[in-house]
Amino acid sequence: MKNSSSIRFSYIDVEGYRGRNFKLDLDPSKSQHVFVMDGNTGKTTLIELLRWCFNYKESNAEGNFRHMFADPAHVMDWDFPDEEQECIIEIGFSKKGQDYVFKRTTKGTYSIEKDQEDEKGTGDMIESISDTLEIDRGSEVYQGDKVNEILNELRISPSADYFLFDGERAREYMLYASDKKEVHNLVEAINKRVTPRRLTTYKQKLNELQKRIYDELGSKASKQGQTRIFNKINDIKREIKKAEKEKTDFEDEIKIRRRKVLEFENRVEELDKKIIDSKSEELEKRHDLEKKINTLKTEIASKRENIIGNLLEILSSEKNFNLIEDIKENIREKGRLPEPYREDLIDICLNSDPPTCEICDRELDEESKEKVKKLREQVAPHDIQNFLTAEVHKDNKKYDMGELNKKINEDLEEYEDLVGELESLDLSEKEEKLINERDEKREKIREFESEIGDYEGEVEAIESLIEEKKEEKKELEKKSKMLKQYRMVLDEIESAKEAIQITKGEIKDETIDIISDTLAESVNYILGDDFSARLTEDSLLLGQNDRFHREVGGMSGKLILSYCFAESMTEVNPMIIDTPVGNIDDSVREKLSEHLITNHNQIILLCLPTELDYFIDPMNPQKEYVENKEEVTWLL
Amino acid sequence: MATLGTIKIPLELQSLIERISDEKEGMLDEYKPDDFDSKKYNEISFLLQFNRLVDPVIIAMFIGLFKSQSLPPEQEKEMEIDLEVNGEYEFNVDIEKYKELFNNYLLCLWIKRNGYPNKDDNIYLYREELYDFLKEINDDDYFEKIIIPFYTKKSCQEETKRSFISRLEDSGYVGFKKEELSMASPEFLGKELINLQDKFWENVIMPLNLE
Numbered sequence: 056m057k058n059s060s061s062i063r064f065s066y067i068d069v070e071g072y073r074g075r076n077f078k079l080d081l082d083p084s085k086s087q088h089v090f091v092m093d094g095n096t097g098k099t100t101l102i103e104l105l106r107w108c109f110n111y112k113e114s115n116a117e118g119n120f121r122h123m124f125a126d127p128a129h130v131m132d133w134d135f136p137d138e139e140q141e142c143i144i145e146i147g148f149s150k151k152g153q154d155y156v157f158k159r160t161t162k163g164t165y166s167i168e169k170d171q172e173d174e175k176g177t178g179d180m181i182e183s184i185s186d187t188l189e190i191d192r193g194s195e196v197y198q199g200d201k202v203n204e205i206l207n208e209l210r211i212s213p214s215a216d217y218f219l220f221d222g223e224r225a226r227e228y229m230l231y232a233s234d235k236k237e238v239h240n241l242v243e244a245i246n247k248r249v250t251p252r253r254l255t256t257y258k259q260k261l262n263e264l265q266k267r268i269y270d271e272l273g274s275k276a277s278k279q280g281q282t283r284i285f286n287k288i289n290d291i292k293r294e295i296k297k298a299e300k301e302k303t304d305f306e307d308e309i310k311i312r313r314r315k316v317l318e319f320e321n322r323v324e325e326l327d328k329k330i331i332d333s334k335s336e337e338l339e340k341r342h343d344l345e346k347k348i349n350t351l352k353t354e355i356a357s358k359r360e361n362i363i364g365n366l367l368e369i370l371s372s373e374k375n376f377n378l379i380e381d382i383k384e385n386i387r388e389k390g391r392l393p394e395p396y397r398e399d400l401i402d403i404c405l406n407s408d409p410p411t412c413e414i415c416d417r418e419l420d421e422e423s424k425e426k427v428k429k430l431r432e433q434v435a436p437h438d439i440q441n442f443l444t445a446e447v448h449k450d451n452k453k454y455d456m457g458e459l460n461k462k463i464n465e466d467l468e469e470y471e472d473l474v475g476e477l478e479s480l481d482l483s484e485k486e487e488k489l490i491n492e493r494d495e496k497r498e499k500i501r502e503f504e505s506e507i508g509d510y511e512g513e514v515e516a517i518e519s520l521i522e523e524k525k526e527e528k529k530e531l532e533k534k535s536k537m538l539k540q541y542r543m544v545l546d547e548i549e550s551a552k553e554a555i556q557i558t559k560g561e562i563k564d565e566t567i568d569i570i571s572d573t574l575a576e577s578v579n580y581i582l583g584d585d586f587s588a589r590l591t592e593d594s595l596l597l598g599q600n601d602r603f604h605r606e607v608g609g610m611s612g613k614l615i616l617s618y619c620f621a622e623s624m625t626e627v628n629p630m631i632i633d634t635p636v637g638n639i640d641d642s643v644r645e646k647l648s649e650h651l652i653t654n655h656n657q658i659i660l661l662c663l664p665t666e667l668d669y670f671i672d673p674m675n676p677q678k679e680y681v682e683n684k685e686e687v688t689w690l691l
Numbered sequence: 692m693a694t695l696g697t698i699k700i701p702l703e704l705q706s707l708i709e710r711i712s713d714e715k716e717g718m719l720d721e722y723k724p725d726d727f728d729s730k731k732y733n734e735i736s737f738l739l740q741f742n743r744l745v746d747p748v749i750i751a752m753f754i755g756l757f758k759s760q761s762l763p764p765e766q767e768k769e770m771e772i773d774l775e776v777n778g779e780y781e782f783n784v785d786i787e788k789y790k791e792l793f794n795n796y797l798l799c800l801w802i803k804r805n806g807y808p809n810k811d812d813n814i815y816l817y818r819e820e821l822y823d824f825l826k827e828i829n830d831d832d833y834f835e836k837i838i839i840p841f842y843t844k845k846s847c848q849e850e851t852k853r854s855f856i857s858r859l860e861d862s863g864y865v866g867f868k869k870e871e872l873s874m875a876s877p878e879f880l881g882k883e884l885i886n887l888q889d890k891f892w893e894n895v896i897m898p899l900n901l902e
Binding site: 363 | 735737741742746789791792794802810814815817825829862867876880882884885892
């Protein structure tokens with residue numbers, strides 16, 4: 056365990072946080088450092104500051120500092136309320152030959168008023184918190200949340216709850232191990248520790264890849280999905296086939312009618328020729344009359360359309376609307392309607408002291424005042440005034456209905472004359488028959504052409520439907536092909552995820568076994584041969600004479616179990632411990648001391664002066680320490 | 692902008708509007724005479740010349756005014772008006788231009804009934820009544836709920852012949868025989884509208900300009 060990490064702290068400098076100012080200088084050549092500090096001199100603050108710096112990234116640090124059981128607790132110095140403060144903590148450490156300097160600067164003030172107002176608040180009014188991490192004296196410098204990312208990679212942040220150890224933490228672990236209701240905290244902590252990060256990252260990447268594929272496909276590429284698409288393609292194929300059959304049927308109908316039209320046109324041509332060949336004077340006349348009648352019909356219809364289309368316009372264009380405007384002017388003049396702007400003038404007259412006419416400057420007597428007041432009530436509202444002054448909208452068109460009627464009547468008379476003339480024409484039976492047949496054929500041609508037009512419209516609609524369906528089919532086929540390809544990839548992803556899950560389980564079991572063995576060995580060494588410990592996925596138990604139970608061991612034994620648990624869970628090797636042997640029996644202090652020396656490449660202890668007996672001797676055989684209860688001191 | 696929503700109208704007018712609506716949608720054959728023959732009748736309905744379905748409503752409104760030369764009922768008589776009409780139609784169109792002209796005619800009619808203001812009379816009372824009347828007819832809601840139903844109903848009340856609106860519906864297809872034209876031909880209806888308008892001017896507007 057001693058060589059599992061090469062991290063070593065070189066100094067910790069605190070300036071201003073909670074009014075503490077001290078620097079712990081650590082000799083890189085020494086493995087153990089003991090600082091003797093009186094009560095209430097900043098031991099707990101230091102441990103909590105370190106946890107705060109390592110556990111919370113810059114953007115999430117505000118309001119997350121805790122101290123003893125106060126959560127949140129203030130970070131600014133409350134001895135200097137309402138003053139601008141700048142608090143700095145700087146931590147120097149090295150790993151694998153590289154030097155790192157972490158620095159967190161917090162700017163702001165402490166407000167007594169705010170502290171009293173807000174029950175849940177701390178009184179801190181933080182202006183800014185900024186983190187920097189400098190590597191190898193400035194060869195690389197990181198700022199902001201990136202700093203915490205690097206602390207994570209160095210495994211400092213995930214271990215902050217273990218290698219920074221104090222009575223509060225010890226109490227927590229004792230509680231987890233002894234209280235069934237709290238055991239879930241232990242399970243969460245163990246799971247976090249033993250789950251291989253890299254495998255979790257791989258699994259996340261596979262999940263992302265899977266999601267990207269789902270997004271791309273717009274579905275989960277299930278077998279049912281594939282079947283649905285297959286069925287849909289078949290439905291579309293059937294629809295296309297049906298539409299093509301309908302199209303052919305319509306085209307056949309069109310062909311039949313085209314043949315008929317051609318046949319009838321030939322016949323009409325033949326009949327025309329016969330009629331023309333007969334050169335009958337009556338026939339020529341009939342042609343001429345028919346033409347004139349049709350022209351007249353079109354003219355009459357056009358004139359009537361014109362009348363209906365203009366009925367509404369007649370209402371606003373036939374009259375001299377200036378007369379109405381004169382009437383309105385007359386009303387305004389004769390009625391002397393007070394205009395809206397008069398209201399202001401009336402107000403000025405009534406509100407002056409004494410009330411005086413604004414126009415003639417004469418003082419108003421009581422009777423005049425009453426009149427003026429009444430006048431105010433009679434001011435014409437804006438919309439009424441606007442209506443009375445507005446011009447009447449008119450269209451400058453003229454419709455001579457008399458002339459139009461006269462023309463229509465003349466046309467109708469002519470029409471009746473022409474029809475009479477046409478009916479009086481005496482045609483021979485043979486000619487009559489020819490003409491009737493020709494007219495019938497012409498009528499039929501018109502009918503067929505109209506039907507052809509309708510059918511062509513249908514064909515066009517069907518063609519566009521077929522195109523649409525083909526396009527839809529093409530899209531579905533493309534999707535189906537993609538589904539097949541991606542299905543293979545997705546199956547591979549599922550297998551890889553399954554393998555990761557199995558491996559994670561195996562690694563977890565193995566890691567728990569290793570931690571448990573280390574824990575047992577440590578407990579056994581410190582507490583003696585009768586004692587052991589066991590860590591499982593959901594329990595942390597102390598054992599005495601092979602009896603493992605949450606009630607085994609007194610306060611001292613359980614404290615040792617907590618120590619050993621924290622040691623076995625940390626992924627970095629140094630231990631920084633606040634009040635290390637406060638409640639530990641004198642009999643095991645020496646063993647604990649030996650154990651710590653053996654297992655950690657760097658031990659930093661923040662001790663009360665009363666803790667030195669039986670504990671420091673193994674660390675410092677030369678006994679060359681200096682004790683100074685006023686100042687923070689480190690012992691060689 | 693005066694926009695018409697759903698308004699109450701006489702059934703005759705509703706029937707005409709629905710017919711124009713159908714014809715505009717291409718359902719022409721339904722309204723052609725039973726003996727329709729392109730040699731005897733016009734082939735395309737003249738009613739398709741109406742730009743908007745509300746146009747016959749406006750025409751009916753003016754005809755009602757010209758024929759009746761009545762002032763509109765006061766607002767509290769709304770219920771009575773509701774009972775007199777029996778159909779309704781939704782338009783949602785702007786009729787501002789015609790509403791304004793119509794209200795100018797109504798004002799002239801009001802002056803004809805009440806006379807011009809006279810300084811010897813109680814001019815305060817005259818002004819109040821004038822404001823009340825103008826406020827009422829310029830209120831869009833009153834125009835939609837009272838004026839249109841009232842005057843369109845008047846346009847359909849005929850004692851001796853078929854109403855203008857009823858004949859207008861039949862003017863869609865008329866034949867080309869002079870004696871068949873009777874009173875439903877477009878030219879007859881056009882002339883009738885102009886005559887009615889002229890009578891209103893002669894009776895109401897011209898005398899006011901002589902005073």
